[in-house]
Amino acid sequence: MSEPLGFVGIGNMGAPIAGRLLDAGHPLVVFDVSAGATAPLVERGARQAGSAAEVASLAETVLTSLPTPDIVESVALGPEGLGAGTRIKRLVDLSTSGPRVAARVAQALAAQRIAFVDSPVSGGVAGARAGTLAVMVACERAEFERLQPLLRVIGKPFHVGERPGLGQMMKLVNNLLSGAALAITSEAMLLGAKAGLDPETMVEVINAGSGRNSASQDKFPKSILPRRFDAGFATRLMFKDLRLCLEEAEALGLTLWVASAVRQLWLKTFNEMGPDSDFTTIMRCVEGSSGIEVRGRAAGRSSG
Ligand code: NAD
DSSP states (O other): OOOOEEEEOOSTTHHHHHHHHHHTTOOEEEEOSSHHHHHHHHHTTOEEOSSHHHHHHHOSEEEEOOSSHHHHHHHHHSTTSGGGOSSOOEEEEOSOOOHHHHHHHHHHHHTTTOEEEEOOEESHHHHHHHTOEEEEEESOHHHHHHHHHHHHHHEEEEEEESSTTHHHHHHHHHHHHHHHHHHHHHHHHHHHHHTTOOHHHHHHHHHHSTTOOHIIIIIIIIIITTTOOOSSOBHHHHHHHHHHHHHHHHHTTOOOHHHHHHHHHHHHHHHHHOTTSBGGGHHHHHHTTSSOOOOOSTTOOOOO
């Protein structure tokens, strides 16, 4: 039997990623503050731990998939955190937690001879299920080479640098594009629908033309046109990514005009649709009081 892996944070992303690791034959020790979250994995043979520290006393390699920078920091460094474990040698953080927290946690753990592998992912819940995530890794080259077989179970690993925080920066660059694509595609679709174009036809044309992007190819056909709003990424997390992105830009002395406008639209969605809404509800927020609903044919006729 191979060495157990630890996994903390069994949410929308953590659950399918941990599931793939089990499928690949890795015994797992799991922890989540929400007790129900780990149940399906425990049924499949994973061992339930009572704290992050316990996970880190049972496994040398621990992966985390946690919602916010402050939670990553407390799970890594808090009194019941991973740093309090007796066996852990490396923490592979798959969360989007921003470059500063990555650098801080890496430095604190280095003092305990625990390697921090800054390793955020992109590709959504569907990519997590299929094992096709882009994995953006910043750590020592030798550590990256050691982890490659494991990371290939969840997706395609890229070594983006040695300095912790560079993986996070890569992820923020990616999510600025993905958040902007969803925001502007929602506005473009509203415009076309209000003028009388059929939403499904518009998506087909855009995807055959130069306007195509991750929203037109993925979120609109699968989640927005059918009015399911079920992509599996919370608005609060998308807004967090834009916030972190603009904080970094400011710290670097850069003015990002379009990114600032995109952030405002995500803040409006956060306020109007709620932090826990699926991020595809930005379409509803953009529709506002226009009298239009951007719907696919199977989901009913576009009103207005
Ligand atoms: P989520 O909110 O669905 O899951 C987070 C999990 O962490 C929850 O089960 C929660 O109970 C658990 N948790 C919170 N605090 C904890 C603590 N102190 N100790 C242990 N467990 C704790 O979030 P998600 O959508 O799975 O995203 C996880 C991370 O991955 C985020 O940083 C997000 O930005 C990033 N991400 C998400 C997606 C996506 O499409 N959902 C895609 C790429 C990256």
